[in-house]
Amino acid sequence: MDKDIHQPLGTRQRPVGKRPGAGKSWVSGLAVISVIAAILGVASWMAITAFDIERSETVVASQSLHTRGSASGTDGDAAADAAGPANAGEPDSDAGSASDSPVQSRSGQSGGRFDATLDDQGNEITTVTPVRRQDQRPALLTPPDRIGQHPRLAHLPDPAIAENTAHGVLPIRGENGERAFDIYARPWSGARGARVAIIVGGLGLSQTGTQEAIATLPEEITLAFAANGNSLKRWMQEARRQGHEILLQVPFEPFDYPANDPGPRTLTVAAGPEANLEDLHAAMGRISNYTGITNFMGGRFLSDPEALEPVMRDLADRGLMFVDDGTSAQSLTDRFARTLGIPFAAADMVLDATQERGYILSRLDDLERSARRNGTAIGVASAFGVSVEAIAAWANEAKARGIEIVSASAVADDPER
Incomplete structure (x- = not known):
């Protein structure tokens, strides 16, 4: 038995040396650190x-x-x-x-x-x-079957559908079937309802009248530039910047030609296909960015199948629309358009046969009634001051009544759509 049995508790001295189990503590710590490092490594890898x-x-x-x-x-x-x-x-x-x-x-x-x-x-x-x-030219990336140009590029010809010729830049079909009719068209809502298209022609013949028409008419109005006008490229670019769809107005032979002469380079029945195509291409080269052509006069030419066929075939090959102004009851343009697959539209009425504001407004009301009855209606007018003022005032009121004013291409019959 221990001799210090009577010594108070807690005063007994322990032998100097290592505590029991002290050698194992650093091993356990190292193991814990290793496990933590392994977990962090796996987490980082994941x-x-x-x-x-x-x-x-x-x-x-x-x-x-x-x-x-x-x-x-x-x-x-x-x-x-x-x-x-x-x-x-x-x-x-x-x-x-x-x-x-x-x-x-x-x-x-x-x-x-x-x-x-x-x-x-x-x-x-x-x-x-x-x-x-x-x-080093910029690349224009565009989706297929696109309608319209970007507003900042609307005054420039699209290189995909442009051909450099002796007459200037002419429209052609693109390698993937692109057409001027689509690319230069003004987009519309696509909604159901009454649609009215109004074409104002004769732009370029009067500098003052052209400037007034572009500045006054709403952008939904289609503008037709006379092929024998002046400063056409400048006015075309201004019209496109303002959002207008444009047409090229080509002179065709009327029945009482030459007493009633549409102007220089009129396409005539007696000229023959080669000369007429030469005059047509000269007219096409005056401007660019048009969706199609429309006739100025042309009662005789448009009713002669042998004279008309080469012209319509050329339009088909170039992806252009033909808009008949509706002044010739014997016109064959609709038949050739269906046969050759050409986008086609025909005017329902002339709006300004009488140059008087009240008459023009009454004809515009008739046009609206026709659109409500048939779904669409097309009216044509000339760029006279009274016509421009009356059309601009009526168009703004008609839109408030639920009439959608659209471009000519939006009401055309297109065999490819």
Whole structure:
């Protein structure tokens, strides 16, 4: 038995040395630190992996790829750049020539180089790099079957449907079927209801009258420029900037020609197809950005099938509309338009046969009643001061009554739609 049995409790001295279990404490701490580090490492790996997958999926979704394992080289890119805007965004012609490479090029004249690569997890990543195109012109990326131009570009001809000729820039069908009838058209709401189209012609013949018409008429009114007018390009650009759809007014031979002469370069029955097409193209080259042509006079010419057919075929090939002013009861333009697939519209009435404000307003009311009865109606007038003032006042009131004022193309019969 211990000799210090009578010593007070707690005063007994313990032997100097290591405490029991003291050697194991640092081992336990090290194990805890190792476990925490392992957990953090796994979490970091999962986060990085998830970020890569998410990034890859997002990029790939923005640019779908047709095939895997094809190569992109500078030769293929150069070939695509030289191919023109029609190849923008399409695969290179030599894509797939090196099937063992994980890279695919979709380069073209879109202004960018598209390359697809595979990351370590096998995900496709698309990289877009700006490239220098050969002609240094801006690329206009447009969807198919588009209607109308951007307002900032409305006064400029679209290069996709333009042809440089000795007569100037003429409209043609684009490589993918684009038409001036669509691209230069003024969009409309597409809603059901009564629609009225009003065409004011003779612009360009009087500088003062042309300026007044463009400044006064609502932008929904279609303007027709006389092919033998003056300063046509300047006025055309101003009209387009103001939002108007425009037509080209071409002179055709009337029955009492030459006593009643429509003006220089009138298309006549006796001239023959070659001369008439020459005069037609000379008229077309005066301006651009029109959806179609309309006749000035032309009772005899429009009723002669042999004279009319070459002209209508040329319009069909160029993707243009024909608007008949309705002054010739014997006109064959509607028959040729249906046969050749030409967008076509015919006026229902002349609004200003009498140059008097009250008469013009009464004819406009008749036009509105016709539109409510038939769904659409087309009226034509000339750019006289009294006509412009009456049409502008009536159009603003008609819109408040629920009448939609639209351009000529919006009421045309189009075989391709």
